[in-house]
Amino acid sequence: MNLKQLAQHLNLSPTTVSRALNGYPEVSERTRERVMSAAAQHNYHPSHHAASLAIGKSRAIGHVVPLSEHMMINPHFSDFISGAGDVYAKAGYDMLLSVVPHTEEEAVYRRFAKDGRVDGVIVHGPLVEDSRIELLQSLGLPFVVHGRTLDDESTYSWMDVNNFRAFERATQFLIDLGHQHIGLINGFESMNFAARRRDGYLKALRNAGIQDNPELRFSGEMIEPQGYQVMKSLIDADKVPMAFLISSILPALGVVRAMHESGMVPGKDMSLIVYDDQLSFLQNSGDIPMFTSLRSSIQNAGRSSAEMLLDMINSNDTQPRNLLWEAELVLGSSTAPPRSL
Amino acid sequence: MNLKQLAQHLNLSPTTVSRALNGYPEVSERTRERVMSAAAQHNYHPSHHAASLAIGKSRAIGHVVPLSEHMMINPHFSDFISGAGDVYAKAGYDMLLSVVPHTEEEAVYRRFAKDGRVDGVIVHGPLVEDSRIELLQSLGLPFVVHGRTLDDESTYSWMDVNNFRAFERATQFLIDLGHQHIGLINGFESMNFAARRRDGYLKALRNAGIQDNPELRFSGEMIEPQGYQVMKSLIDADKVPMAFLISSILPALGVVRAMHESGMVPGKDMSLIVYDDQLSFLQNSGDIPMFTSLRSSIQNAGRSSAEMLLDMINSNDTQPRNLLWEAELVLGSSTAPPRSL
DNA sequence: TTGTATGCGTTATCAT
DNA sequence: ATGATAACGCATACAA
Numbered sequence: 001m002n003l004k005q006l007a008q009h010l011n012l013s014p015t016t017v018s019r020a021l022n023g024y025p026e027v028s029e030r031t032r033e034r035v036m037s038a039a040a041q042h043n044y045h046p047s048h049h050a051a052s053l054a055i056g057k058s059r060a061i062g063h064v065v066p067l068s069e070h071m072m073i074n075p076h077f078s079d080f081i082s083g084a085g086d087v088y089a090k091a092g093y094d095m096l097l098s099v100v101p102h103t104e105e106e107a108v109y110r111r112f113a114k115d116g117r118v119d120g121v122i123v124h125g126p127l128v129e130d131s132r133i134e135l136l137q138s139l140g141l142p143f144v145v146h147g148r149t150l151d152d153e154s155t156y157s158w159m160d161v162n163n164f165r166a167f168e169r170a171t172q173f174l175i176d177l178g179h180q181h182i183g184l185i186n187g188f189e190s191m192n193f194a195a196r197r198r199d200g201y202l203k204a205l206r207n208a209g210i211q212d213n214p215e216l217r218f219s220g221e222m223i224e225p226q227g228y229q230v231m232k233s234l235i236d237a238d239k240v241p242m243a244f245l246i247s248s249i250l251p252a253l254g255v256v257r258a259m260h261e262s263g264m265v266p267g268k269d270m271s272l273i274v275y276d277d278q279l280s281f282l283q284n285s286g287d288i289p290m291f292t293s294l295r296s297s298i299q300n301a302g303r304s305s306a307e308m309l310l311d312m313i314n315s316n317d318t319q320p321r322n323l324l325w326e327a328e329l330v331l332g333s334s335t336a337p338p339r340s341l
Numbered sequence: 342m343n344l345k346q347l348a349q350h351l352n353l354s355p356t357t358v359s360r361a362l363n364g365y366p367e368v369s370e371r372t373r374e375r376v377m378s379a380a381a382q383h384n385y386h387p388s389h390h391a392a393s394l395a396i397g398k399s400r401a402i403g404h405v406v407p408l409s410e411h412m413m414i415n416p417h418f419s420d421f422i423s424g425a426g427d428v429y430a431k432a433g434y435d436m437l438l439s440v441v442p443h444t445e446e447e448a449v450y451r452r453f454a455k456d457g458r459v460d461g462v463i464v465h466g467p468l469v470e471d472s473r474i475e476l477l478q479s480l481g482l483p484f485v486v487h488g489r490t491l492d493d494e495s496t497y498s499w500m501d502v503n504n505f506r507a508f509e510r511a512t513q514f515l516i517d518l519g520h521q522h523i524g525l526i527n528g529f530e531s532m533n534f535a536a537r538r539r540d541g542y543l544k545a546l547r548n549a550g551i552q553d554n555p556e557l558r559f560s561g562e563m564i565e566p567q568g569y570q571v572m573k574s575l576i577d578a579d580k581v582p583m584a585f586l587i588s589s590i591l592p593a594l595g596v597v598r599a600m601h602e603s604g605m606v607p608g609k610d611m612s613l614i615v616y617d618d619q620l621s622f623l624q625n626s627g628d629i630p631m632f633t634s635l636r637s638s639i640q641n642a643g644r645s646s647a648e649m650l651l652d653m654i655n656s657n658d659t660q661p662r663n664l665l666w667e668a669e670l671v672l673g674s675s676t677a678p679p680r681s682l
Numbered sequence: 683t684t685g686t687a688t689g690c691g692t693t694a695t696c697a698t
Numbered sequence: 699a700t701g702a703t704a705a706c707g708c709a710t711a712c713a714a
Contacts, residue, residue, distance in 0.1 A: 001709055013685045020707060028683060045455035049393040050707035053690045058390065060437075067423065068445025072621035078419035082408060085440025094458070096401075097436040113387035118692095172618070223622040250622055253594060257631070260601045280413035281564040281591055290598070343691055354701045370700060394706045457707095546698030647696065 062118035083302030113139035162199035171204035183216035227254025243271035289332035403459035424643030454480035505541035512545035524557035568595025584612035630673035
């Protein structure tokens with residue numbers, strides 16, 4: 001059943017039915033009621049393509065999800081989209097997901113911008129310098145970046161967590177506890193968030209007059225095996241540091257696994273501070289959480305990014321919006337002064 | 342730039358340009374080349390909505406993702422969509438994600454079926470009895486179920502793993518090792534896959550003449566804290582079984598955490614067999630994997646489901662297709678005969 | 683308050 | 699091999 005048929009059925013013109021359905025004020029209450037109930041009764045839903053073609057908007061937001069080399073979607077992603085997706089659904093928007101190798105990402109943006117399939121996009125995982133931003137600006141497609149790049153922060157919209165400050169604080173905290181040899185297990189440092197975390201960590205070391213030891217800095221895919229392999233190799237080489245900063249709870253689980261295998265206990269034989277995105281499937285909570293952590297909900301980040309983008313689209317105001325959150329430093333049981341003290 | 346403008350620019354009719362772009366044979370090679378290069382040069386992409394309206398297809402597949410009570414997206418989901426999404430992208434399809442509370446799921450299907458936004462849907466997480474299947478059949482929307490329900494398997498398309506057999510085999514394996522008190526940490530048993538796993542487990546126990554002990558059976562959200570809490574409470578009550586079957590590697594990590602806290606070692610103080618969906622962010626591999634496991638890639642399941650659905654759509658053949666995989670039983674270091682033997 | 687006519691940007695039908 | 703014209707199903711400017 002389409003609009004025309006519904007109108008015929010009601011002895012009305014398509015125009016009136018359309019107006020009634022879309023809540024225009026000039027239609028009489030009695031007519032509106034007739035229309036609404038007939039629509040519900042016949043399970044009428046306007047053709048999305050026809051409506052979009054007519055109004056020039058598609059009520060959909062695009063997310064281009066780059067696959068890593070291992071054909072993997074970053075697991076943090078599922079929590080981000082649960083937040084964003086919830087916002088979209090409540091606002092009557094759909095989420096369009098495009099899963100492509102990194103190399104094809106730009107082609108997808110070009111298509112999205114030209115074929116009108118989406119009204120805007122969320123950019124995931126910005127690099128230190130990221131060509132996507134300039135591309136999207138030149139395409140005129142509204143977008144919000146989850147994270148930032150290094151240059152020209154003020155020319156586009158983003159929402160980010162203060163990664164620099166978070167890691168500076170955490171490092172400082174470890175130093176205050178008396179730690180000297182502090183390692184870092186980071187994400188890929190071509191990613192902006194990871195570079196900022198490293199810089200915050202280095203700054204705190206420098207402030208305390210501690211020499212940076214590159215052998216204690218690791219970067220890679222933030223998954224369980226990363227932490228395991230790093231820790232395992234350090235144990236084997238007998239070069240275990242006094243403390244570790246870890247960029248995600250996933251590699252942290254790997255570190256703990258390697259420690260347990262060697263009879264070591266977190267918070268006793270080594271201190272750990274973990275960046276906790278509050279992944280819903282790996283809670284680090286309880287009265288005394290397992291990990292001392294930097295805490296910031298990635299799901300709320302998704303929610304917030306989505307709201308920002310919808311606001312840009314619906315207000316027709318493309319002024320850049322920025323949002324910077326601070327991570328909480330929450331004390332758990334994985335930190336303590338070094339044993340030798 | 343739209344089709345008309347591109348045509349004018351080329352001194353051709355829109356019809357010819359459209360034909361050239363869409364690979365129709367009747368257009369001359371010379372014309373086609375002119376059209377193609379002009380299109381590339383101007384970064385022309387046909388309006389998706391106009392094309393969809395004209396041809397009556399949208400080249401998009403819908404995934405309705407129900408949020409659990411905790412506003413959580415099942416983490417297994419991200420691997421499933423990385424497989425499905427890759428297939429879509431390569432076939433020129435997009436993925437439409439709708440994140441809604443369980444109660445609104447049917448409304449979304451009704452909308453999808455009527456507004457033409459998607460050409461088909463993948464159904465996630467079927468329950469033991471699931472009204473979505475009948476609904477989709479009545480709506481005439483092509484669909485593939487990831488999993489099955491109990492009734493009428495032959496009337497719709499699905500791809501599933503033989504969960505019954507997998508858990509029967511694993512249980513039998515533990516029994517053969519000499520275990521008697523074997524527990525089960527399962528997903529919600531309102532879900533079909535979880536019910537089948539339980540039944541396979543019970544069947545093996547029955548076969549061996551072992552009395553089922555309901556106090557050793559747990560079901561819930563398959564996340565890390567589930568395993569931790571179950572194991573913790575059993576340790577506190579001094580009722581630790583000889584072995585556990587665990588429905589996902591996430592709760593398995595929680596079980597291991599609780600064991601470690603009490604100085605217990607998997608594969609020594611208790612045997613574990615884990616259903617391993619091969620989540621890309623939690624690999625259980627290596628020469629000797631940490632967990633003895635039932636192994637089946639959920640990413641490949643996503644890939645396979647997507648291929649099945651696209652085939653149904655493009656062949657215009659809605660004959661139900663079924664695909665049943667067997668999980669591998671892979672030996673790791675978390676199983677051994679009971680200590681008392 | 684309701685209706686008529688037109689346009690949105692394609693693809694498909696029927697000519698030539 | 700190419701073109702004119704009519705759909706596709708809606709929204710909207712304009713008319714009544």
